[in-house]
Amino acid sequence: MLRWSMVSWHRLALGVILLGNAVAFAGVDPPARLATAVVVLLLILDLRRVPDVPRLHRLAGFIVAALIVIQLAPLPESLRTLIEPGFTDVMAAGWYPLSLAPWATIHAAASAVIVVGIALTAARIGVTRSGLPILLALIAATGVVVAVLGLAGEAGAPEKVLLVRDNTGGGSPYGPFVNENHFAQAMELTLPAALVLLAVSARKLRGSGGERQLAAVMVLGSSVVTVVTVAAMLRSGSRGGALFLLVALALTFPLWLRPRRISGRRWPAVVIGVLLVAVVGGLSWTRLAELEEGFRDLVVVEGVDGNTRWDLWSGTVRSWKRSPLVGSGLGSYRYVIGIDKPATGQSVLEQAHNDWLEWTSTTGIIGATAGALFVAGLAISLAPWRGRRLRFEFRYALAGIALALVATGIHEIIGFGLQTPLNRYLLATWIGMMWGLAGRVRVLREERRLQDGPEGVTE
Numbered sequence: 001m002l003r004w005s006m007v008s009w010h011r012l013a014l015g016v017i018l019l020g021n022a023v024a025f026a027g028v029d030p031p032a033r034l035a036t037a038v039v040v041l042l043l044i045l046d047l048r049r050v051p052d053v054p055r056l057h058r059l060a061g062f063i064v065a066a067l068i069v070i071q072l073a074p075l076p077e078s079l080r081t082l083i084e085p086g087f088t089d090v091m092a093a094g095w096y097p098l099s100l101a102p103w104a105t106i107h108a109a110a111s112a113v114i115v116v117g118i119a120l121t122a123a124r125i126g127v128t129r130s131g132l133p134i135l136l137a138l139i140a141a142t143g144v145v146v147a148v149l150g151l152a153g154e155a156g157a158p159e160k161v162l163l164v165r166d167n168t169g170g171g172s173p174y175g176p177f178v179n180e181n182h183f184a185q186a187m188e189l190t191l192p193a194a195l196v197l198l199a200v201s202a203r204k205l206r207g208s209g210g211e212r213q214l215a216a217v218m219v220l221g222s223s224v225v226t227v228v229t230v231a232a233m234l235r236s237g238s239r240g241g242a243l244f245l246l247v248a249l250a251l252t253f254p255l256w257l258r259p260r261r262i263s264g265r266r267w268p269a270v271v272i273g274v275l276l277v278a279v280v281g282g283l284s285w286t287r288l289a290e291l292e293e294g295f296r297d298l299v300v301v302e303g304v305d306g307n308t309r310w311d312l313w314s315g316t317v318r319s320w321k322r323s324p325l326v327g328s329g330l331g332s333y334r335y336v337i338g339i340d341k342p343a344t345g346q347s348v349l350e351q352a353h354n355d356w357l358e359w360t361s362t363t364g365i366i367g368a369t370a371g372a373l374f375v376a377g378l379a380i381s382l383a384p385w386r387g388r389r390l391r392f393e394f395r396y397a398l399a400g401i402a403l404a405l406v407a408t409g410i411h412e413i414i415g416f417g418l419q420t421p422l423n424r425y426l427l428a429t430w431i432g433m434m435w436g437l438a439g440r441v442r443v444l445r446e447e448r449r450l451q452d453g454p455e456g457v458t459e
Contacts, residue, residue, distance in 0.1 A: 009046070010043060010046075010121055010124060010125055011125055011131075011134055011138075013039050013042070013043055013121070014043075014118070014121055014122065014125065014135075014138060014429070015138050016039060017036055017039055017040070017118065017425055018138055018139070018141075018142040018422070018425060018426065018429065019138075019141065019142055019145060020032070020035070020036075021036065021421060021422045021425060022142050022145045022146050022149075022422060023145065023149070023162070025161065025162065025165065026177055026182075026186075026420050026421060026422040026423075027420075027421030027422050027425070028420065028421060032421070033421060036114060036421070036425075037110070037114055040113075040114045040117040040118060040121075041117070043117055043118075043120075043121045044117045044120070047120060047124070050120065051120055051123035051124050051127060051432075051435055051436065051439060052123075052435065052438070052439050052442075053120075053123070053435055054377045054380070054381055054435070054438075055377075056373045056374065056376055056377030056380070057373075057374055057377045057435075059370075059373055060370040060371070060373040060374040060377065061116070061370075063366065063367075063369065063370040063373070064112070064363070064367065064370045067326065067330075067363060067364075067366050067367055067370070068105065068109050068330060070098065070326060071097060071098045071099040071102075071105055071326060071327075071329050071330060072097050072098075072099060072102055072105055072106070073097060073098075074095040074096060074097055075095065075096070075097070075098060076094075076095055077091065077092075077093055077094060077095075077096070080096065080098055083098060083323065083325060083326060084098060084322065084323040084326070084328075085322070085323075086321060086322020086323060087100060087322050087323060087328070087336075090339065097329070098323075098326055098329065099328070099329025099330070099332055100328050100329050100332050100335060100336050101328075101329055101331065101332035101335040101336070102329065104329065104330075104331035104332050104334075104335060105329045105330045105331050105332060107331055108330045108331030109330065109331075111421075111424070114425075115424050115425070115427075115428045116428070118425055118428040118429060118432065119428040119429070119431045119432035119435070120432060121432065122135055122428065122429045122430075122431070122432025122433050122435075122436060123432040123433070123435035123436040123439065124432075124436065125432075125436060126432060126433045126434075126435065126436020126437055126439070126440060127436040127439040127440045127443065128436075128440075131436060131440070132393065132394075132397055132433070132436070132437060132440065133197070133200075135193075135429060135432075135433045135436075136193045136196050136197050136397065136400070136433075137193075137197070138429070139189070139190050139193035139426060139429060139430070140190060140193040140194040140197060140222065140225050141225075142190055142422075142426065143186065143187060143189070143190020143191060143193065143194065143225065143229045144190075144194075144224075144225045144228050144229060146183070146186050146187075146190070146232075146422075147187065147228050147229045147231070147232035147233075148228065148232075149162055150177075150183060150232050150235075150236065151228075151231070151232055151235065154235070161178065177420065179417075179420075180236040180237055180238045180241075181238045181240060181241065181411075181415050181417060182415075182417045182420045182423065183232075183233075183236050183238065183241075184233050184236050184238035184240065184241025184242070184411075184417075185241065185408065185411055185415065185417035185418075185420075185423055186417075186420075186422060186423055186426065187229050187230075187232060187233040187236075187241060187245075188233075188241060188244065188245050188248075188404065188407040188408060188411060189404050189407075189408060189423060189426040189427060189430070190229060190426065191226065191229045191230065191233075191245070192400040192401070192403040192404040192407075193400060193404075194222050194225040194226045194229060195222075195226060195400060195403070196396045196397055196399070196400035197218060197221075197222040197225075198218075198219060198222035198223060198226060199256070199392075199396045200218075200392065200393050200396050201215045201216075201218035201219040201222060202215075202219055203392050204218075205219065233245070240411055240414055240415065241411070244407050244410040244411045245403075245407045247407075247410060248403050248406040248407035248410060249403060249407075251406055252399055252402040252403045252406055254384055255382070255384055255395070255398060255399035255402050256395075256396065256399040309353050309354065309414060311341070312341060312349060312352055312353050312354075313352065313353075313354055313357055314341075315337060315340040315341025315349070316333075316337065316340075316341070316352040316354070316357050316358060316361050317357070317361075318340040318341075319333075319336060319337055319339065319340045319341075319361050320357075320360055320361040320364070322339075322340075323364060324364055324365055325364045325365055325366060326363070326364040326366055326367075327360070327361060327362045327363040327364035327366075327367055328361065328362050329362060330362050330363055330367070331362065332362055333350075333351070333352060333358050333361060333362050334349075334350040334351070337349050337350075337352070337361075351416040351419065352416070353414060353415060353416060354412070354413055354414060354415075354416075355412040355415070355416050355417075355418055355419070356371070356412055356413060358416070359371060375409075378405060378431075378434075381434055381438060382398060382401065382402045382405070382434070386398070390441065394437060394440075394441060397433070397437055398434075398437065401430050401433060401434045401437070404426075404427075404430045405427075405430060405431075408423075408427060
């Protein structure tokens with residue numbers, strides 16, 4: 001009973017974090033951030049054993065932690081000049097941290113601790129017997145809440161955010177997000193959970209009795225969530241949201257299927273697929289000019305006085321060259337980019353509209369190396385050969401994790417949606433689910449091996 005109550009506390013706390021921030025303006029307000037930090041701190045203090053984390057992810061975490069310490073440690077001006085030769089004109093005299101905005105670096109480090117705490121909590125839940133469906137249900141519920149609030153806000157009071165707050169940001173009215181691309185990214189981070197629940201429930205329709213009835217209810221519920229979130233994404237008008245989700249679905253589609261040899265019965269399907277690809281390719285070629293214009297629109301930044309993302313990215317690269325090894329300081333981008341990309345008209349650049357590039361600019365080669373190690377760890381954990389013999393519940397969950405992470409990774413090339421707190425928390429939950437899923441599979445395999453063989457988690 002005690003163990004059950006402890007696990008329930010973690011699930012309840014994670015639900016409060018996700019759903020609470022969904023209805024509290026995506027967690028952008030200081031009170032919401034403070035409340036989230038307090039809950040996550042309690043969760044971290046309650047961790048009696050740190051869940052298993054892939055080796056590459058641990059290594060990447062240690063590198064980033066060491067880098068933050070280096071950026072915040074006071075160093076003499078002579079050493080800082082050697083490490084950051086491009087910032088000598090604006091460098092403070094005497095002993096000072098490498099970070100040009102140390103207060104922002106501390107804030108970013110605190111945000112990273114919160115994200116790690118959420119991921120570890122999700123991993124702890126995911127390794128339990130019923131943890132995986134609970135995590136998927138929490139993510140799907142968060143997605144449908146945000147989607148409904150967005151659609152209702154547009155129909156009821158488009159000048160208000162969540163029908164309550166004035167939309168002073170001047171963007172779209174969708175839910176707690178003033179930026180439709182951030183809203184679409186929330187859909188990208190929640191729709192895969194509904195798809196996983198739909199796929200698992202559809203498979204369970206083959207059962208009988210109560211199991212089949214429950215599966216039918218789950219199919220209906222997850223179908224409604226899927227339709228609502230897709231409708232909200234399309235209605236938001238985000239070009240990148242739908243495009244990147246479709247690209248990610250195409251890239252991860254093999255993970256949803258069990259690999260089989262192509263038999264004679266499957267050749268017609270293969271031929272039809274090749275023909276469809278050829279037709280799509282031919283139509284695309286005939287409409288090359290229109291497609292080129294559409295893709296060019298993706299790099300246009302509305303409201304920045306005609307600047308394209310290429311202009312912003314060029315300034316970001318110049319900023320990185322000033323301190324290529326350690327960067328300007330984690331979280332310092334908005335305070336230093338004005339040196340290389342001054343304000344244009346009334347617009348002041350605060351984000352690079354490419355979180356990968358912004359991360360490299362503020363953390364340098366060391367941070368980029370840590371990021372590459374983390375992505376490599378994700379690729380290894382989500383590799384097709386790891387999930388091809390798993391039971392369908394685990395295989396579909398693995399495919400959903402890959403879909404969410406790939407869509408987010410692609411979207412971050414032209415956006416900064418992860419700087420919205422709720423999106424970060426959703427991403428952390430997916431990563432923690434991946435860690436917990438790997439731990440759950442290891443536990444089941446060990447239990448099965450002790451009984452009668454290694455087939456316990458395969459189909």
